[in-house]
Amino acid sequence: MQVESGSGRLVLAATPLGDSRDASPRLVAALAESEVIAAEDTRRTRSLAAALDVQPAGKVVSFYDAVENTRLPMLLDALRSGSTVLLVTDAGMPSVSDPGYRLVAACAAEGITVTCLPGPSAVTTALAVSGLPCERFCFEGFPPRKTGDRRRWLTALRTEQRAVVFFEAPHRLAATLADAAEVLGAERKAAVCRELTKQYEEVRRGGLGELAEWADEGVRGEITVVLAGAAADESAVTDVRALVPAVEERVAGGERLKEATAAVAASSGVSRKALYDAVLAERS
Secondary structure (H helix, E strand, C coil), X not given: CCCCCCCCEEEEECECCCCHHHCCHHXXXXXXXXXXXXXXXXXXXXXXXXXXXXXXXXXXXXXXXXXXXXXXXXXXXXXXXXXXXXXXXXXXXXXXXXXXXXXXXXXXXXXXXXXXXXXXXXXXXXXXXXXXXCCCEEECCCCCCCHHHHHHHHHHCCCCCCXXXXXXXXXXXXXXXXXXXXXXXXXXXXEEEECCCCCCCEEXXXXXXXXXXXXXXXXXXXXXXXXXXXXXXXXXXXXXXXXXXXXXXXXXXXXXXXXXXXXXXXXHCCCHHHHXXXXXXXXX
């Protein structure tokens, strides 16, 4: 285990979700004082700085998914030389479905100081306004894009008793909610939070079936979804019939029926034979 060096310092800073007034005084100071600012989108960061009436004193460099690995050596060199590197993403907290964790891990491995300026988070904001029980929750990032993968992902959440938070692209929201209604049940409660803290903020609450119908008309903006956890009695027994589509998706992808049944049964905690019989019954 390495001891933190007396060299530079990596500062992770949460940025406003939409309303620049949510920026903390510490963020304003860091933008003005840091020698290097690593930004997911340099244009958005400069726009934020302008809205906050602050002039970045340091070099502003891009740090997004496609260049994250190639930027690491330069940022680490700056940190080793004693510079303060400020890491910001487009909105919310770095490393939460955004670039950041690779740089943090590299700093930790070298004993470089890492600190954080807390602030806005779409995850906790959505939980707070969802109106759903959220004493315990899990964050799932973005759902898989392909239908079969997404349904398998939802099937794994069928017995999850914690609230589930995830992000989704607006053009995929309707399909995701429709799949969720089919796999988890149309009455399962959820909240769709759109454009949090922005001018057109909207929170839709209801059953998954109802929300899927609403989203089918078209939705715009940044989306965060909160899904109610399964009730204890619902999670105790999984209806194998609801898992049949997940098996058939795997079969359509080239797996043998027995292998697909075994995989889905193992991930869902149901009897392999009961699921196999359910698939045959649906086919007859």
